[in-house]
Each structure stands twice: as C-alpha cells, then as structure tokens.
Amino acid sequence: MAEPMRVLQVATIMNRGGLETMLMNYYRQLDRSRLQFDFLVHREERGHYDGEIESLGGRIYRMPMLRPGKYREYFRRLERFFAEQPDYRIVHAHNNENSSFVLRAAKRAGVPCRIAHSHLSDLALDYKLPFRLYARSVMRDQPTHYFACSENAGRWLFGRKRPVTVLNNAVNAEDFRFDPIRRERIRAELGIGDRLVIGHIGRFTKQKNHRFLLDIFRAVLDRRPDALLVLAGEGELLAEAKEKANRLGLADSVRFLGVRGDIPDLLQGFDLFLFPSLFEGLPVVLVEAQAAGLACLVADTITREVDKTGLVGFESLKAPPEAWAERILGLSLAHADTQEAIAASGYDARRMAEWLSDYYRNQLREA
Numbered sequence: 542m543a544e545p546m547r548v549l550q551v552a553t554i555m556n557r558g559g560l561e562t563m564l565m566n567y568y569r570q571l572d573r574s575r576l577q578f579d580f581l582v583h584r585e586e587r588g589h590y591d592g593e594i595e596s597l598g599g600r601i602y603r604m605p606m607l608r609p610g611k612y613r614e615y616f617r618r619l620e621r622f623f624a625e626q627p628d629y630r631i632v633h634a635h636n637n638e639n640s641s642f643v644l645r646a647a648k649r650a651g652v653p654c655r656i657a658h659s660h661l662s663d664l665a666l667d668y669k670l671p672f673r674l675y676a677r678s679v680m681r682d683q684p685t686h687y688f689a690c691s692e693n694a695g696r697w698l699f700g701r702k703r704p705v706t707v708l709n710n711a712v713n714a715e716d717f718r719f720d721p722i723r724r725e726r727i728r729a730e731l732g733i734g735d736r737l738v739i740g741h742i743g744r745f746t747k748q749k750n751h752r753f754l755l756d757i758f759r760a761v762l763d764r765r766p767d768a769l770l771v772l773a774g775e776g777e778l779l780a781e782a783k784e785k786a787n788r789l790g791l792a793d794s795v796r797f798l799g800v801r802g803d804i805p806d807l808l809q810g811f812d813l814f815l816f817p818s819l820f821e822g823l824p825v826v827l828v829e830a831q832a833a834g835l836a837c838l839v840a841d842t843i844t845r846e847v848d849k850t851g852l853v854g855f856e857s858l859k860a861p862p863e864a865w866a867e868r869i870l871g872l873s874l875a876h877a878d879t880q881e882a883i884a885a886s887g888y889d890a891r892r893m894a895e896w897l898s899d900y901y902r903n904q905l906r907e908a
Contacts, residue, residue, distance in 0.1 A: 545577045551634040551643050555588035559825040560635050560660045563710045565590055570894035623650035631901055637661050638677035645683045653908035657684035659698035660822040693844045694822040710825040711890040714883040716805045717832035719876035727810035736769045740811030742826045745776030750817045759789045760866035773798045808833035812874045823847050832883050834876035838868055849886040850879045
C-alpha cells in the first residue's frame with residue numbers, strides 16, 4: 542500500500558487555540574491513508590492536542606521559541622531541520638508574519654509548495670512589534686501560495702497585490718447542534734440553574750480584551766442581578782482578570798473554568814456569547830458559537846465575514862459598557878438551528894477537508 546502524502550503544518554504549539562482547533566478540525570476529517578499532517582512546533586512542552594495528533598499518525602517536530610536576538614540560532618536550526626527531513630513537498634505555515642522565516646528556509650531547501658497562512662488582521666503594540674514588522678517585510682516571495690482566514694487577514698499580511706485563498710475556519714458543525722438534554726446536563730454540572738449565562742472562550746491575553754469584557758458584565762449585572770459570566774481559557778493575564786473581577790464585586794457572578802475539552806457541550810449551556818476582542822482574523826470560536834445557535838455580540842474590530850447565520854451583532858469598542866449591556870439584554874436567548882447555514886457558507890469541516898486535500902494534490906502536480 543502506498544504511503545500517504547505528508548504535509549508539514551507549522552504552528553507555535555498545538556494547544557486549544559483558534560487556529561490549532563481549526564487545524565485539528567480538518568485533520569480529523571482527512572482520509573489519512575492518502576494524506577497525513579505532521580507538525581513543526583515552537584515549544585518544547587507538549588501541547589493539548591499532541592496526544593491526539595500522535596494517535597492519528599502525525600509526527601511532531603520541535604523548534605525553539607523564536608525570540609528577538611536569537612534569530613541566527615533559529616535560522617541554523619531551520620536549515621538543519623529541512624536538511625534532515627528532505628521529503629516534505631508541502632509546507633503550510635500558520636505563524637502569521639513569522640512564517641516568512643520558515644518558508645525562506647523551505648525555499649532554500651527546494652520545497653516546491655510553500656503556503657503562508659494569515660490568521661490575524663493586526664499586531665499587538667508591545668516590545669516585539671519592530672521584530673514582527675521586520676518579519677512581515679521579509680515575507681515577499683518566500684511563499685508560493687497565500688492563505689488567510691478572511692479577506693481582511695489576507696490584506697493585512699500580504700497586501701492587496703497577492704492572490705489570496707481564503708480557507709474557512711471550518712468546524713465539525715454537527716458536534717455543536719443544539720441539544721436541550723446536553724444543555725440541561727452542562728448547566729447542572731456547573732450549578733447554573735435558571736440564571737442568564739453570558740459566555741466567552743479565549744486566552745487571557747491583551748488581544749481578547751478581558752478588562753473591558755468584565756466592565757461590560759458589571760453593567761449587565763447592574764440590570765440583571767441573576768446574570769452569570771462563564772470564562773473558559775488560560776493565559777498570562779488570567780490572574781489580572783480574577784483580581785479585577787474581585788475588585789468589581791463580581792466574585793459570585795463569574796466562573797473561571799480554565800481550558801476545557803468539551804467546548805461543544807459548554808456552548809450548549811450558554812445563553813449568548815460575548816467577544817469584545819481588540820483584533821482578530823476570523824475567530825473559530827465565533828463559528829462554533831453560531832453552530833450552537835447562540836446569539837453573539839462582538840467588537841466591530843472583527844470582520845463582518847464572521848457572521849454566517851445572522852446571529853452576530855457588532856458593537857463599537859468606543860461605546861461605553863452600558864451600551865454593550867443594553868445590546869446584550871436585547872438579544873434573543875433561543876438557540877437557533879443553524880446547521881444548514883453553516884454548511885452552505887462553507888464552514889463545515891467534513892466538506893472543507895475534501896477541498897483542502899484536493900488542493901494539496903493539485904498544487905503538487907503543478908509543482
């Protein structure tokens with residue numbers, strides 16, 4: 542039996558983040574007798590998905606974290622990697638602007654199909670910004686193909702002159718179909734009762750804007766004392782968020798759940814979804830929330846492309862928390878049946894995995 546074609550996917554660490562979850566959604570649906578994913582990651586510690594990747598036949602290679610001042614060492618490691626692994630014909634890099642370095646090494650190694658994939662539409666203002674802008678400037682012609690999760694994310698990383706393929710952040714839509722029995726079970730597990738539950742799923746980073754999210758919820762609670770905020774995720778700003786929740790008097794009305802492996806069930810227990818991010822590409826979790834039939838209120842910094850069901854409302858980050866609260870309390874709490882809309886919009890992973898498999902094979906033939 543012929544060996545499957547192996548595609549090298551490049552990421553930071555295979556934790557339960559948006560792009561990583563998207564990759565796993567596609568990976569689970571592949572005909573792995575014909576196509577396999579392997580992963581080049583940039584952390585020594587194991588990611589949440591590593592065990593599943595290995596069980597599906599994927600290989601995981603590790604590179605050091607890319608740090609300013611350590612570029613030369615990193616470049617040497619990349620060259621050594623491609624010299625030791627000469628059989629990869631497709632490299633698909635998901636590190637946004639930092640993909641330029643991996644793809645430059647792949648180009649020098651003679652890899653014929655090199656895909657850069659943009660998952661963001663902006664950069665955070667921090668000490669790394671000059672280095673990240675440099676990485677974006679290096680992109681040039683290192684890739685042979687340009688992917689993005691949305692048109693806006695493609696323009697941000699590649700400009701307007703590159704032909705960009707939008708690869709949808711597809712989900713396994715059927716896993717999220719609303720089920721009242723699952724809803725009752727997860728709400729009982731969390732001790733929610735009949736309270737109004739506002740949910741959010743995301744890493745505790747500056748980008749996700751938890752500070753403002755807590756201000757919004759404080760305004761909601763002033764109007765609906767029975768409201769409950771449920772936050773799933775981890776990150777460097779988790780302690781700060783907990784401290785602010787206590788300072789605002791929210792200790793009895795906010796649940797910090799940490800990383801969850803049961804997101805489809807968790808979404809069943811929410812009444813609506815709140816997402817005031819400072820910037821995004823096209824968030825997978827918002828597709829998941831819509832697949833669960835949830836009304837969503839999100840920041841107007843997020844592309845309108847994310848609304849696939851008519852369930853997404855947009856609000857300005859310049860608006861006060863009270864305005865957000867009024868919008869939230871005006872949303873429908875009924876879970877809609879959105880399965881057909883998700884599939885029709887090209888966001889069902891079962892269908893999209895076939896498209897991606899064909900794309901890889903076609904590009905290899907042309908190369």
